[in-house]
Amino acid sequence: MLISALHHVALICSDYARSKHFYTQVLGLPVIAEAYRAARDSYKLDLALPGGGQLELFSFPDPPPRPSYPEACGLRHLAFEVADIDAAVAALQGHGVTVEPVRVDEYTGRRYTFFADPDALPLELYERASD
CATH class of the missing domain: 3.10.180.10 (2,3-Dihydroxybiphenyl 1,2-Dioxygenase, domain 1)
Known part of the structure; x- marks a missing residue:
């Protein structure tokens, strides 16, 4: 396959x-x-x-709630790649979305952050590597 x-x-x-x-x-x-x-x-x-x-x-x-905290087995989060994480964070915050502080991935050196959808599903923004 x-x-x-x-x-x-x-x-x-x-x-x-x-x-x-x-x-x-x-x-x-x-x-x-x-x-x-x-x-x-x-x-x-x-x-x-x-x-x-x-x-x-x-x-x-009436779907059952998704266990997130503590983290449950299964899909952990969805990650979306963005070109400019600062602009993406500002756009989300402009819509009233709470965004965690931007961090740096210790393995890739790329910047990322988390936020949640309306059902508290964890979503991630991951900044595209610069060319």
Whole structure:
């Protein structure tokens, strides 16, 4: 088997409208497709990620909370690469998003920080290496 790329990451949200706003308006991800699935009482929103991947946003009635603290086994966080971490942090803060202080990765020397989506899913900004 040869994996050629990451196709998508799927997230389940507790408040579809709030999460749709966050991912499309705050993070600026373009909508590919949106569907309401009546049999599941669920929305599915496909969002485009730079580089061709996708983020799938699902809503289901009363999903259980995601254990984050202490960290649970499974997906730890999603990381988004940015060209200018200071500008990205300022943009997030302009939308009222709390962002942790920027740190430097001890192994790569690159700058990064964490913030959370509306359901407290940990998200990371990782600064692209300068050319």
